[in-house]
Amino acid sequence: MPGKENMGMKRSVGAQPLAYPLPVFVIGTYGPDKKPDIMVAAWGGICASEPPSVSVSINPNHQTCRNLRETKAFTVNIPSEKYLAETDYCGMVSGRDHDKFRETGLTPVRSEHVPAPYVGEFPVVLECRVSAFHRIGKGVQVVGEILDVKADQEILGSDGKPDLQKIGVVAFDVTGMQYYSFGKVIGKAWNAGKKYMK
């Protein structure tokens, strides 16, 4: 199917932090006086397999960055579509002035392996211990080793693994400043490309 005839005319849209898809991660930390806090992060992703690690970039002035420099721990909480309003709100206000758990009604649960709260209502949560801080430009990238992943029983498939179709994954569109959902499975990995194997 490919070939030069399928090449679109490309236009520069400038040097921008832009990619598809971008995640909607809700980062949980304990602040001063063990107050549980959450913020939203779209700059992040899995960054290593051994040990399993996730990286998230955070404005160094945000409360979360201060918190995790103290506790060396955080959670990554994956919201489902039905918690879009609660998630969005957590990106609108600061944990310095707001108790976002209380205001949204979300429930902080103490993690099993690290001193950080996770969001009880969210379908998938990662418990992480900070393993590195990287300065990148004006921001800070925090790397966390994933010590455990917890998933709601109801989103597990018959194989005991998280079932994509049951999660209700949300992604962030930074250009349109909007959220979008995921649709359907379109192919198997290491299989869809077999037609090019000799």
Next chain:
Amino acid sequence: MPGKENMGMKRSVGAQPLAYPLPVFVIGTYGPDKKPDIMVAAWGGICASEPPSVSVSINPNHQTCRNLRETKAFTVNIPSEKYLAETDYCGMVSGRDHDKFRETGLTPVRSEHVPAPYVGEFPVVLECRVSAFHRIGKGVQVVGEILDVKADQEILGSDGKPDLQKIGVVAFDVTGMQYYSFGKVIGKAWNAGKKYMK
């Protein structure tokens, strides 16, 4: 809507590199003799706004890692759904033994700002200059400053920005080892959460 009554029973699924959504990035580099090469990466994302930067984690033994240590440049190519087979193939074989551009029919185009090829047929491409290498566990995280983003004219909206609905975004499900497609826009950022604003 939230509240303890909505909390699912959580079960540990172990320490795994797992998150939703994960991207399907196609990384373009020049190898020895300026041979254009591409690989697929799901461990990565935007990692800074100033300067705009993207990070991608790569097995240090992969040809791409060798290439970009030489050239200090790479592209991040966002495939659309219609190039799923070509994309998947690029994750099945190594650039050491294969000319993936030629075998898939995809077209290498020399970037404007960096010595790295982009995929002519893909709707959005990022031209990146390597700004850091981070060792994370057994892998290497490469950070690139995004010097330009190019998008196909046909996926731009009337505002001149990439229009999510026209791209055909693909995501990777690491648990099910499969790809899934974008669904629909479900809310505006900094708006969906207004109901919790006092």
